[in-house]
Amino acid sequence: MITNRRLNRLAGMSVMLIPLALSACMVGPNYEKPATALAPFHNAVPASATPAATAPLALDSWWTAFHDPMLATVVQRALDQNLDLAAAYARVQQARAVAKGAGAQLLPTIDVGGSATANRASLQTPITSLSSQVPGFRRNYEEYSVGPSASWEIDLFGGLRRGARAASDEESAAEADRVGTRITVVADAADAYLQIRGYQARLAVALDQVANDERLLKLVRDRYAAGSGNGQEIAEAEALLRQARSSIPTLRIGLEVQLNRLDVLMGAQPGTYAQELSTVQSIPGIPAIPSDRQPTDMLRRRPDIIAAERRLAASNERIGAAISDYYPKISLSGALGFDSISASNLFTKGAFAATGGGLIRWRLFDFGKVDAEVKQARGANAEALAVYRQTVLHAAEDVENALVTLSQTQVRVSEVQAQVAALTKARDLAQQSYKAGSIPLTDVINADQQLLVARDVLDSERAGTARSAVAVFRAFGGGWSPPTRQAEADVPTLMAKSGG
Known part of the structure; x- marks a missing residue:
């Protein structure tokens, strides 16, 4: 038997459940993930261009594959101290607070x-x-x-929930931006470090050339003192020596610029770590580059793509929030x-x-204000979709450019190495012939200049090859550990909450 008290309780519960049932309705379009179909990359790294991989390369810590302890130290220091990364984390905290505040409006x-x-x-x-006439x-x-x-x-028609979801999507986008900043910081630190090693190698070549030209000048002077030379040869040898010396200041400027750049990337005043990096080390060889990467891997790993997709989802939610003002x-x-x-x-x-x-x-008459807000939200959504698609295309462009640059730089290094070997032999033979008096000094000078240029180009290209490898890792989104891979249909929206 149902008592009056039970009837009253059931009636009260029904009244409480009515708003909850009504709040399940949400107006506006539900978010659909954009279809992203990309053909396989048409550029690839030849199998002979990089060392064979002994184990799968972890893209989240690719810099360790260079097997350079100082490079690993530099990258870790940048991750711990970089101020752009600290600012990006602060932006994530702000977005997280906004999302929390938007969710609280539902309560x-x-x-x-x-x-x-x-x-x-x-x-x-x-x-x-x-009242004043009343006693008291x-x-x-x-x-x-x-x-x-x-x-x-x-939240009868879902406007607040749409706003909360949009704020949550913006939080995910801010987190993706932070990850993108991390990738950039790591790649920039590695790039600066490799340029430092490249400039140090080129300086060593220039100093070696200066020493060689000093020996040549001494030889010319000795021949002149012995009555076998002339003043013109001395002047030519001196000019050659001056030319070799003149290349050193430019190289020192380039080296200093990269040292200062690296210090700033590590969150320190320029000059802080210069002494630590002053010990000359060889340019590290490039690691094995994964040759099986596909566009789906890029879509899953690239934070700029993830951020653009989350902002697209947020713009879709704002359409629903604007439409809710009709009700x-x-x-x-x-x-x-x-x-x-x-x-x-x-x-x-x-x-x-x-x-x-x-x-x-109820905004029944507002002279089209709600209409304008809905149109603005739809326009923002169309813009976000175009930005997302453009971001995907730019990402694919980065990968293609990085792959072709690496492969062709490797080809150029191979050719320049052979050129250096041939020019070294030619220079040595020219010096021997000059000592024997069978050729003029100008032949020795020409051979010497060609060798200097080739050796400088070789070290520059070797550093460029390592930098190209860094660009490949950056293009693929290496430098962080993405969430566990889901079905291929979910690739564009990893790191994201459902927007539907």
Whole structure:
């Protein structure tokens, strides 16, 4: 048998469930992940261009594959101290707070307040003019009140939930941007380090050439002293030596620029770590480059693609939030507390007060303001879709450019190595012939200059090859550990919450 108390309880529960049932409705388009179909990359690294991989390369820590402890130290220091990365993390914290605040709007707001006021009533109002004739009337009185109050906007058509989802998507985009900054910082630090090693190698070549030209000048002077040379040969040898020496300042400037750049990347004042890197080391050889990477791997790993997709999802949610303004909004409010004109009677049964109410607000006539807001939201969504697609194309362009640059730089290094070997032999033979007096000094100078240029190009290209490998890792989104790979249909929205 159902008692009156049970009936009242069921009726009360039904009233509470009505807003919850209504709030399940959300207007606006549900988000659909954009279809992204890309053909396989048409550039590839030849199998002979890089060392054979002994184990699968971990893209999240690709710099360790160079087997250069100093490079690993530099990268880790940049990850720990870089200020761009710290700023990106702060932006994530801001986006996270905004998302949390947007989610909190779905819940009731409860306030607790209290007040104490002193009042002096006018005697000229209709009520007080009559009340003043009653015995015991007091013109001066105090009023005390204390208690909680609550308000709640029922998300009847999903506008608040759409806004909360949009904020959550923006949080995911900010996190992807932070990861993108991490990738850039790692790649820039490695690039600066490799340029430093390249400049050091080129300086060593220039200094070696200076020493060789000094020996040649001494040889010319000795021949002149012995009556076998002339003053023109001395002048030519001196000019050759000056030319070799003149290349050194330019190389030192380039080296200093990269040292300063690396210090800033490591969050330090330029000059902080210069001494630590002053010990000359060889340019590290490039590691094995994965040759089986496909566009789906790029879509899964590239943070700029992930961020663009999340912003697309957020713009879709804002369409629903704008459309919800076509419909009424309902708010509930209530308050409990005590209200008394005497502090001694404030917390008594007679001072207890309660109030409750509801409010409906409906923008029926606003001269097209809601229409304009919906059109603006749809336009922003179309823009975000175009930005997402363009981001995917630019990412594919980065990969193709990086792959062809690496493969062709490797070819050039191989050719320049052979050129250096041939020019070294030619220079040595020219010097021997000059000593024997069978050729003029100009032949020796020409051979020497060609060798200097070739050796400088070789070290520059060897550093360029290592930098090209870094560009490949950057293009593929290496430098972080993405979430576990889901089905291929979910590739564009990894790191994301469902927007549907």
